[in-house]
Every structure is written in C-alpha cells, then in structure tokens.
Amino acid sequence: MTMMNRENLEELFRKHEYTDFKWIDPKEFVVAQWVRMKCMFGCDEYGRTATCPPNVPSVSECERFFRDYKDAVIFHFEKRVDKPEDRWDWTRELNRKLLELEREVFCSGYEKAFLLFLDSCNLCDGCPGVRSKCKEPEQARPTPESLAMDVFTTVRKVGYSIDVLSDYDQKMNRYAFLLIE
Numbered sequence: 001m002t003m004m005n006r007e008n009l010e011e012l013f014r015k016h017e018y019t020d021f022k023w024i025d026p027k028e029f030v031v032a033q034w035v036r037m038k039c040m041f042g043c044d045e046y047g048r049t050a051t052c053p054p055n056v057p058s059v060s061e062c063e064r065f066f067r068d069y070k071d072a073v074i075f076h077f078e079k080r081v082d083k084p085e086d087r088w089d090w091t092r093e094l095n096r097k098l099l100e101l102e103r104e105v106f107c108s109g110y111e112k113a114f115l116l117f118l119d120s121c122n123l124c125d126g127c128p129g130v131r132s133k134c135k136e137p138e139q140a141r142p143t144p145e146s147l148a149m150d151v152f153t154t155v156r157k158v159g160y161s162i163d164v165l166s167d168y169d170q171k172m173n174r175y176a177f178l179l180i181e
C-alpha cells in the first residue's frame with residue numbers, strides 16, 4: 001500500500017468536508033499540570049466519563065505519548081448554542097464522524113493514527129465513568145484537555161482563536177486533534 005502524503009491526507013479531510021484545519025508538530029503541544037488540576041477540581045465530568053481523569057494516564061505519560069508523534073492536525077469547529085447542554089448532540093455527531101476519518105487515515109498506512117475528541121466522550125447515554133466498563137471501548141477517545149493539553153495556548157500557536165466564554169450567546173470554538181504517523 002502506498003502511504004498517503006500530506007497532500008493526499010488533506011484531500012481526504014476535504015472529502016470528509018473538513019476544510020478548517022491546520023497542521024502542527026506535536027512537539028508544540030503545551031502540556032501542563034494545571035490542566036489536570038482543573039479536571040480534578042472544577043469540572044463536573046471528573047470521574048463521570050470513562051475517558052476523563054482519573055481514567056487517563058499521568059501528565060508526564062501524556063506528554064511522552066504526544067512526543068511519540070511527528071505530525072498532527074487540528075480541526076476547528078464553531079457553533080452557537082442556547083444552553084450549555086445543547087452542545088452534546090452536535091459534538092456527539094462530530095466525534096463519531098471524526099472516528100471514521102481516523103479509521104481511514106489508519107487504513108492508509110498510518111498505524112499510529114489517534115483521535116482526540118473535541119468534547120468529552122458522550123457517544124452513549126449513561127457513561128459508567130470507569131474505563132473497564134466503557135460501552136464502546138473501540139470508539140471512545142479522550143479529549144486533549146483530559147490528556148493535560150493546554151488547548152488555549154496550543155491552538156493559538158498556529159493562529160487559531162479561543163477564549164473563555166462568559167455566556168452561551170457567544171460562539172464556541174472547539175478543536176479536535178488527529179495524531180498521525
């Protein structure tokens with residue numbers, strides 16, 4: 001099988017209707033302990049989703065994992081929602097579609113292809129919150145934040161904008177990552 005090059009991969013992304021993306025060297029990912037602290041204290045998904053802390057590797061292991069890759073793509077999505085919970089249907093569908101893309105990249109010879117969801121895994125209702133009890137273990141993926149990535153600083157490095165929202169009338173900017181090698 002001939003390995004796809006960047007150009008071929010970009011064609012594949014566009015075929016899946018992803019036109020807003022940027023390449024980034026995973027060495028540029030900013031990984032920080034404060035991100036894990038924010039998961040542990042202040043996030044209501046801590047321990048409730050089987051792909052969120054504490055169901056993830058340590059911060060230093062996450063950093064090492066990212067360093068295993070030579071390339072990554074950031075996919076940008078934006079949306080305005082009326083209520084915080086309205087975002088779930090939107091992100092669930094997007095995450096499922098991104099899994100199809102990850103699979104195609106994998107099948108084209110990039111055996112390390114690994115997707116980071118743009119929102120906490122909510123593929124099924126009633127997540128047991130424990131990795132070993134995950135209902136769709138082959139599909140579930142972590143978010144970059146759950147792997148201790150400072151997404152704010154990382155996406156700004158490639159020129160994307162992201163801000164803390166003060167209310168839900170504002171447009172959300174969300175980012176999924178695809179690690180490729």
Ligand code: SF4
Pocket residue numbers: 049050051121122123124125126127128129133134135136137139140141
């Ligand atoms: S696939 Fe389902 S059970 Fe597994 S982490 Fe995602 S929501 Fe939870």
